Amino acid sequence: MTTAGAAPSGRTRSGTRTERFVICGENLLTLRIVEALRRQRGDGTEIVVVVADRRGRYVDRIEAAPGVRVVEGGPAGDDDRTLLAAGVRGATAVALVDREDVTNIHRALRVQEIDPSVRLVVRLFNTRLGARIEGILPTATVLSVSETAAPSFVAQAIGRTTRQHVRLAGRTFVVAGRREVDDGTVLCGLAANSQTGAAGGPRLLPDEDTDPADYVLALAVSRAQVTDQLHRPRTERVRNLLDRVVVRVRGTLTRRLARATLALFLLFVAGTVAFATAGGYSLGDAIYLAVLDSAGAAQPDTSASVAVRVIQAFVTVVGIAIIPLVTAVVVESAVSARTVGGPVRRMPRRDHVVVVGLGNVGLRIVTTLRERGVPVVGVEREEDTAGAAAAARAGVPVVLGDATRERVLREAGAEEARALVAVTSDDATNLQAALTARSVQRAVRVVLRLRDDDLAARVERSMDAISRSVSYVAAPVFAAALRDGQVLATIPVGRRILLMAEVTVGRASLMTGLPVAVLTEAGQVRVVGVFRGAGPEAVLEMPPRPRRALKVGDRLVVVATRGGLGTVLERCSARSVVALPGHPEHA
Known part of the structure; x- marks a missing residue:
């Protein structure tokens, strides 16, 4: 194990500047970030991990990864000498991923004092605090692990029938089944069920020419397209509305309440039939008498026939017995759950x-x-x-x-x-x-x-x-932020994750002058948009023309696997020399 005092690396034998990432914090997220960085073209990359105690639970596994140096920083692990020994000055980026928000903020301020230009990736749970922290740390990207991972759990819990929406530059993207959107709004296919990928699940980012996707990313061009009723026939919209009403009604009914209500209804039906047949009343009069008697509001009539008086007495007595039962069950269903604080809230009982x-x-x-x-x-x-x-x-x-x-x-x-x-x-x-x-x-x-x-x-x-795994879902987002990529959303597909990210074409990138289509790779990467220009004047071209040449400063909106995003980041980096398939002159 390497401890504080080891010198940071500078350049490789080929002369290419070595990327150096410093990660402060020892936990499972740290290990996952290290693994994600290693998957993303790990050769020529130095990773330094600052830990408080070398005997930590994950330290051995972190240190076992190639190209990783571990620096022990004492009980706090955040003194300036430790950070300098870890090489934060001149680092490509520094990630601060301790579980405590205050610890990460403290370290971020220390790193900024050492090197104001270094890029920071700060883990914070309090997102409102994070928005303010970005104001005093201009080079920082604030990420919440829980906020990043939650959409994946939600999507799996509610199924693919509920859409995921992603908003970017005033536009809304929708993740849905191909049949739910117009073909003209589809930006790229996300997964095809007709073929099986390497991990045994659906094939990710398939080639649309040979294997049309069943699960797509589409552009919502109007407010109406953002709703779940987008492009559906009126009869289907009405049916879905009725289905939601039924679900809400069912959600208010416990089994005991449903049984008591059914018993009261059956009593009303039986009384109506008896009054109409044995009593000789018209249907309207039979319903009228059954309603009153079921509610216990019967009027005695000694002149009525024996059959009518028997029916009336039976319906009244049973109705008086059932109505208090219904009332009791309603009250029980409203207060059955122990809730925390504030007024009692209605407990959903179905489809929750x-x-x-x-x-x-x-x-x-x-x-x-x-x-x-x-x-x-x-x-x-x-x-x-x-x-x-x-x-x-x-x-x-x-x-x-x-x-x-x-x-x-x-x-x-x-x-x-x-x-x-x-x-x-x-x-x-x-x-x-x-x-x-x-x-x-x-x-x-x-x-x-x-x-x-x-x-x-x-x-x-x-x-x-x-x-x-929360760290499994969140780590690629942190790794992409460290490598100049801004992850906009995570799209769960089975157990695997697709990333929607923004990647900038660097000044020394070999992508300059090449068409956008060069970056597209079936199963790995799809370029769905290009920002041209900077600041508020930037224009989002979506989808981009395949033959449109890339320029320095273009910001690409890509959908990719973890490995695919790493490849795009490497090719668009100002520090990388990577051979491109089909373009040997750039090797």
């Missing part, structure tokens, strides 16, 4: 999502689901946690208790839920909660947060669940 664990990630998931209009219930072990209180303030019902217990999940409505998302900080708790949910409802969709990749793959195969 149960989110177990209201930490940073869980809180982002429940708020995102609520913003998308999806009913959601949170489950948290302790009442005094910040996440539980924040979810309650946002209007999300929170059930308190151990999610590994069947009673707690039933209280959260897992029997009729559309999905369960378990995102506590403990893999064992998440797995146990998922197994308990399956015992409550065998068909429930399960999305798990699992850190161990091997465990995640085996769980997916054995119990037909979907697993996600």
Whole structure:
């Protein structure tokens, strides 16, 4: 292990300037960022990781990666001598990824004092604070791990029937099935189910000429196109509206309330039929008498026939018994769940999502689901946690208790839920909660947060669940930000992730003068737009003309895999010399 005091590297034997990335913080995200940087053309790249203690959980795995130097910085790990030894002065970029926001801000200010021009990537949970921090740190990109990862969990929980929207330069992109959008709005295909990719899932970014995609990125050119009713026949829109009404009505009904209501309705029908047949009343009079008698408002009539009086007495007595039952069940359904703080909130009972664990990630998931209009219930072990209180303030019902217990999940409505998302900080708790949910409802969709990749793959195969690692989803975004790429959105496709990013053509890039089509690579990269010009005067050409030559300063909007984004960043970098397929003169 290399400790503080090792000299930073400068140039390779070929004369190309070595990229040096400094990462401060020792956790799983750090390891994933290192792996992502190594995948993105790792040769000639130096990675320095600053840790507080060399005995940390992930230090051995971090140091085992080729080209990685570990610097131990003592208990705080943020003194100026440690940062200088790590080579922050003159570094390509510095990532500050400790779990504590204050620690990352403190280090960012220290690095800025050492080298005001170095690019910073700062991990912060508080995004509102992040917007202000960017004002005092002009070279900083502030990213939230939970905000980056939450859309992936949400997309898997609600399925592909709910669209994902991405906004850029005043335009809205929609991720949807090809049949849901007009062909004229499609920018690129994202995945094809007709062929299988290397990872066993759908083929990503297929060649549209030979394998049209089933899942696409489209441009929403008007406000109407942003809604879920885009390009659908009127009959389908009406049907979908009725479906939503039915779902909302069903969501208010517990099983006991539904049974009591059904009993009252059957009593009304039986009374109507009896009055019309045995009593000889017209249909209108029979309905009138049945309604009054079911409500307990019968008027005694001794002159009526024996049959009519028997029917009237029976309907009245049974109605008086059922109505208080309906009232009691309604009150019970309104207060059955223990909620945190504020007024009692109505608990959804059907077609909702149960989110177990209201930490940073869980809180982002429940708020995102609520913003998308999806009913959601949170489950948290302790009442005094910040996440539980924040979810309650946002209007999300929170059930308190151990999610590994069947009673707690039933209280959260897992029997009729559309999905369960378990995102506590403990893999064992998440797995146990998922197994308990399956015992409550065998068909429930399960999305798990699992850190161990091997465990995640085996769980997916054995119990037909979907697993996600927060760091696995977020690391490519941080790595791209370190390499001059600004990630605009993550698009989950099965267990894999596509990245929508902005990449700038550097002054010494070999891309200058070449057509945009050179960067397109089936299965890896699609260029969907080019910003020409700078600042507010920049014009977004979308889609770009394939033969349009690239210029220095052009900002490319690309959709790519992790490896594909790394290739684009390398080719557009001002520091790289990379051979291009089909262009040997640039080798």
